[in-house]
Amino acid sequence: MPRRMPERSNDVTVYMVLNDYRTGLAYVETAADEADRETVIRNFLSGQYSNALRVISFNTAEGWSQDVSEDIVSELLERAIDGDDTLSEATKRFIDRRIRPGEKRPPAPSVRRESDQKPRKRQA
Numbered sequence: 001m002p003r004r005m006p007e008r009s010n011d012v013t014v015y016m017v018l019n020d021y022r023t024g025l026a027y028v029e030t031a032a033d034e035a036d037r038e039t040v041i042r043n044f045l046s047g048q049y050s051n052a053l054r055v056i057s058f059n060t061a062e063g064w065s066q067d068v069s070e071d072i073v074s075e076l077l078e079r080a081i082d083g084d085d086t087l088s089e090a091t092k093r094f095i096d097r098r099i100r101p102g103e104k105r106p107p108a109p110s111v112r113r114e115s116d117q118k119p120r121k122r123q124a
Contacts, residue, residue: 011061015040015068020051028052037072044076047088053097073098 014035017028028049040055055072058065073095080087087095 011059013037013057013059015055015057017043017049017055018053019049020053022051025053037068041072041075041079044072044091044094045079045085045087047091049094050090052090052094069094069098 015037016030016035017040018025019028037057043049044052054067054069056065057068076087076091076095077099079085
């Protein structure tokens with residue numbers, strides 16, 4: 001007798017990342033169980049996206065979709081600052097597209113670009 005698969009709820013919010021692959025724009029291929037907000041944020045923090053342009057979320061059961069890029073950027077900045085994480089250049093570019101340094105909260109040293117950082121004075 002074939003094993004019956006459990007029914008999945010259709011009331012789920014899906015997150016998709018639009019990426020520029022230089023040969024064209026496409027949404028990053030994502031397994032259904034990895035299309036959630038937390039996984040997308042973890043993927044940004046670990047440098048998984050090469051040239052992300054935006055993040056959209058949608059819920060077909062509720063009938064809505066929206067660009068959540070700014071929300072994702074805010075969460076990335078908060079986690080990078082709190083964890084003193086160093087972000088990949090690709091993640092920094094994604095952040096730069098959505099927010100200017102200091103606009104919502106001051107960037108941590110690990111989030112600033114090399115050219116943004118001021119040289120430190122040497123202690124004598």
